[in-house]
Amino acid sequence: xxxxEHDLRxxxxxxxxxxxxxxxxxxxxxxSVRRRQAVVGGVVGLSALAVVAGxxxxxxTLLPVGSSQPAGEGPTTTGTLNGITITYPQAWSLIDPDxxxxxxxxxxxxxxxxxxxxALAPTDAGETFGCPGQAGGAxxxxxxxxxxxxxxxxxxxxxxxxxxxxxxVDASESACYPGWDFFRAGWTAAGRTFEAxxxxxxxxxxxxxxxxxxxxxxxxxxxxxxxxxxATLTTGNAGGQEWSLIATRQSDGLTLSLQGASSGSGSGGxxxxxxxxxxxxxxxxxxADRELVVYGVVPEGAVRVEASSADGSVTxxxxxxxxxxxxxxxxxxxxxxxxxxxxxLGYDASGEVVARGTVGxxxxxxxxxxxxxxxxxxxxxxxxxxxxxxxxxxxxYFLSGExxxxxxxxxxxxxxxxxxxxxxxxxxxxxxxxxxxxxxxxLLDWNHCCETFFDGDLALFGQAIEEQGDVTDGDLIYRGQxxxxxxxxxxxxxEIEEQYSP
Amino acid sequence: xxQTTGIVRSAVDDRADLDDLYVRDMPxxxxxxxxxxxxxxxxxxxxxxxxxxxVGRFRHLRQPEAFEAYLRxxxxxxCTSHFRRRTVEAAYLRGQARHPAPVDEPDHGRxxxxxxxxxxxxxxxxxxxxxxxxxxLSEQQAGEALGCSAAAVRSMVARAMQTLRERIPRSExx
Numbered sequence: 001x002x003x004x005e006h007d008l009r010x011x012x013x014x015x016x017x018x019x020x021x022x023x024x025x026x027x028x029x030x031x032s033v034r035r036r037q038a039v040v041g042g043v044v045g046l047s048a049l050a051v052v053a054g055x056x057x058x059x060x061t062l063l064p065v066g067s068s069q070p071a072g073e074g075p076t077t078t079g080t081l082n083g084i085t086i087t088y089p090q091a092w093s094l095i096d097p098d099x100x101x102x103x104x105x106x107x108x109x110x111x112x113x114x115x116x117x118x119a120l121a122p123t124d125a126g127e128t129f130g131c132p133g134q135a136g137g138a139x140x141x142x143x144x145x146x147x148x149x150x151x152x153x154x155x156x157x158x159x160x161x162x163x164x165x166x167x168x169v170d171a172s173e174s175a176c177y178p179g180w181d182f183f184r185a186g187w188t189a190a191g192r193t194f195e196a197x198x199x200x201x202x203x204x205x206x207x208x209x210x211x212x213x214x215x216x217x218x219x220x221x222x223x224x225x226x227x228x229x230x231a232t233l234t235t236g237n238a239g240g241q242e243w244s245l246i247a248t249r250q251s252d253g254l255t256l257s258l259q260g261a262s263s264g265s266g267s268g269g270x271x272x273x274x275x276x277x278x279x280x281x282x283x284x285x286x287x288a289d290r291e292l293v294v295y296g297v298v299p300e301g302a303v304r305v306e307a308s309s310a311d312g313s314v315t316x317x318x319x320x321x322x323x324x325x326x327x328x329x330x331x332x333x334x335x336x337x338x339x340x341x342x343x344x345l346g347y348d349a350s351g352e353v354v355a356r357g358t359v360g361x362x363x364x365x366x367x368x369x370x371x372x373x374x375x376x377x378x379x380x381x382x383x384x385x386x387x388x389x390x391x392x393x394x395x396x397y398f399l400s401g402e403x404x405x406x407x408x409x410x411x412x413x414x415x416x417x418x419x420x421x422x423x424x425x426x427x428x429x430x431x432x433x434x435x436x437x438x439x440x441x442x443l444l445d446w447n448h449c450c451e452t453f454f455d456g457d458l459a460l461f462g463q464a465i466e467e468q469g470d471v472t473d474g475d476l477i478y479r480g481q482x483x484x485x486x487x488x489x490x491x492x493x494x495e496i497e498e499q500y501s502p
Numbered sequence: 503x504x505q506t507t508g509i510v511r512s513a514v515d516d517r518a519d520l521d522d523l524y525v526r527d528m529p530x531x532x533x534x535x536x537x538x539x540x541x542x543x544x545x546x547x548x549x550x551x552x553x554x555x556x557v558g559r560f561r562h563l564r565q566p567e568a569f570e571a572y573l574r575x576x577x578x579x580x581c582t583s584h585f586r587r588r589t590v591e592a593a594y595l596r597g598q599a600r601h602p603a604p605v606d607e608p609d610h611g612r613x614x615x616x617x618x619x620x621x622x623x624x625x626x627x628x629x630x631x632x633x634x635x636x637x638x639l640s641e642q643q644a645g646e647a648l649g650c651s652a653a654a655v656r657s658m659v660a661r662a663m664q665t666l667r668e669r670i671p672r673s674e675x676x
Contacts (some may be wrong), residue, residue, distance in 0.1 A: 004667060005635065011613050011620070012537055019536040019545065021529035025521035191505035255651055266642050288584035472613075 005476045012476055023185070080378040082117035083192070083222035084145060088215040094277070095119040097144070103138040113230045118145040120215060140204035141212050149230035149246045150323070151193040155185035164198060164216060189221040191228060198413035234320055238336045239285020239291045245295055247322045254327035258282050258293055272329060275299050276444045277344050277357030294332035295343055299355050306335040310340040372431060372488045381428055381484050381496065384462030389435040391493065393486060396425035398499065423483065444498045446477045453497070503620050527570055528553060531577050537632045538581040541623045552576035574647045578633070582625050612670060619669040630658040
């Protein structure tokens with residue numbers, strides 16, 4: 001971290017501490033929430049009616065109607081929202097999710113997928129819709145359909161029609177869905193992928209249950225006007241977590257996102273002229289279960305990617321075709337590898353290497369006979385290679401007390417050692433040690449000497465070592481001729497701390 | 503997605519939950535808004551409004567556990583909208599109010615210069631800097647809050663830092 005970033009963090013923290021913040025919820029908070037929901041609910045009710053009325057007038061001439069008809073008493077109607085046509089009892093409400101705010105703010109709706117594209121409920125009032133369990137028994141079910149990135153792989157790539165399957169959900173404590181049964185289904189139709197979720201009140205009648213299941217079965221789908229804007233290229237399991245690799249078409253080109261149940265990562269802004277593999281990675285799991293998902297884009301011609309890990313294991317994966325509507329030029333890959341540094345090779349159809357790449361934090365580089373065992377060591381830093389992230393370290397011994405006196409006198413000194421310490425350095429061997437990715441550089445703040453440290457910048461530290469002199473950064477001083485304590489963990493230097501010497 | 507969430511769970515099922523949610527998330531929301539707008543009073547209104555809006559829609563979200571991120575996005579969105587709404591005149595007055603201290607006033611040094619330079623950044627750059635250096639979000643998370651890609655966040659922060667470096671010379675240079 002450099003001085004500007006350091007100051008910036010401190011200024012922001014300082015300013016944030018000065019901001020008065022609420023320590024309790026204001027009176028009337030719930031009323032405010034309800035009032036806002038009532039406004040939204042009014043809009044939902046009116047807009048849903050308008051949508052249904054408009055569709056009833058034109059449905060038979062503009063859109064095909066499925067052969068399945070919902071059971072139950074009363075007439076049915078057919079409506080279409082976001083390219084989904086559904087037949088349902090006329091007394092129910094087909095709700096436009098965007099107008100109901102189900103996709104969040106308008107800014108959230110700009111994110112194309114996933115996005116709720118249809119909701120069906122027996123009621124249309126805002127808060128009732130939001131919390132059926134408090135609606136006095138009128139709201140006996142709620143179904144939402146969410147459009148997902150086009151599934152080219154995985155269970156959601158199953159073609160329509162599909163069955164609703166029970167979800168394991170404990171809703172017994174929920175005030176909004178007390179004791180409800182839940183179902184879900186995922187499928188792909190007309191080049192689009194959907195997921196439906198259905199919750200049913202235990203008080204729902206058999207006719208109502210049959211009717212909602214028939215409504216679900218009646219759905220038919222039209223292709224998206226926008227074409228394929230996002231696609232799930234592949235799915236897998238790493239570190240005990242399910243993950244999906246999703247390609248999305250955005251204004252600045254292809255974006256890849258890796259989504260796990262609890263974490264994920266993404267990359268974009270790819271260099272289209274690059275002949276290298278453009279690679280990212282994300283680790284799932286902990287300890288021995290930890291695994292790396294390596295993913296990225298390949299240059300033209302590559303059909304397979306092979307990964308060699310530091311432990312000697314090799315994995316490979318075929319290149320994944322990114323739909324042309326998302327990106328006509330780039331294709332992608334994803335594979336699972338052990339944690340640590342991974343070397344990647346891209347092969348063409350004839351087996352020739354056409355691209356290379358690396359990713360992952362470097363494992364400790366084995367340098368036979370020159371490494372230090374884990375622990376804290378004293379000595380001198382003789383050079384710093386900030387690019388290779390290594391240091392040359394001259395191991396010495398920092399003695400104090402009687403040990404220091406004895407060594408001092410053995411070296412020709414008389415009496416007690418000055419300042420109660422003595423450094424022994426009679427082995428000239430230099431050790432090249434790798435720096436951990438998050439190595440901490442604790443330097444003495446000589447302006448507030450000598451128990452205050454600051455986190456130093458590796459490049460400036462290297463400059464001071466190279467010049468064997470002082471390098472200043474504002475008020476901060478990097479001393480090239482200091483002595484250092486380094487902490488070694490798993491063969492890598494995790495901390496370098498400056499030793500005060502008068 | 504956890505199957506215990508989905509459309510079934512609501513963190514605002516009763517008054518106590520709503521209060522807890524408010525007490526838990528509002529301080530961070532207010533601080534975030536204050537740092538982006540530079541206006542603590544306005545920040546209270548922005549954060550409160552964002553909270554109400556988020557809670558109203560929270561009931562319908564499929565991932566209720568994402569409320570914190572959703573609220574953060576609502577706050578950032580409201581802050582940038584706040585700047586968009588400002589007229590040229592208001593922007594001028596705001597600029598006057600944040601003008602560096604006259605030379606005869608006490609010199610508060612580099613940090614005050616940094617505050618002035620920070621407040622002069624374009625709103626989205628400022629928001630990106632606050633999300634990265636105050637909220638400690640990753641580029642990906644900051645992108646989600648700003649509604650853009652991680653690469654765009656990296657670019658905005660780099661431009662902002664370049665501007666700040668140009669406006670805040672190193673101490674030994676002054």
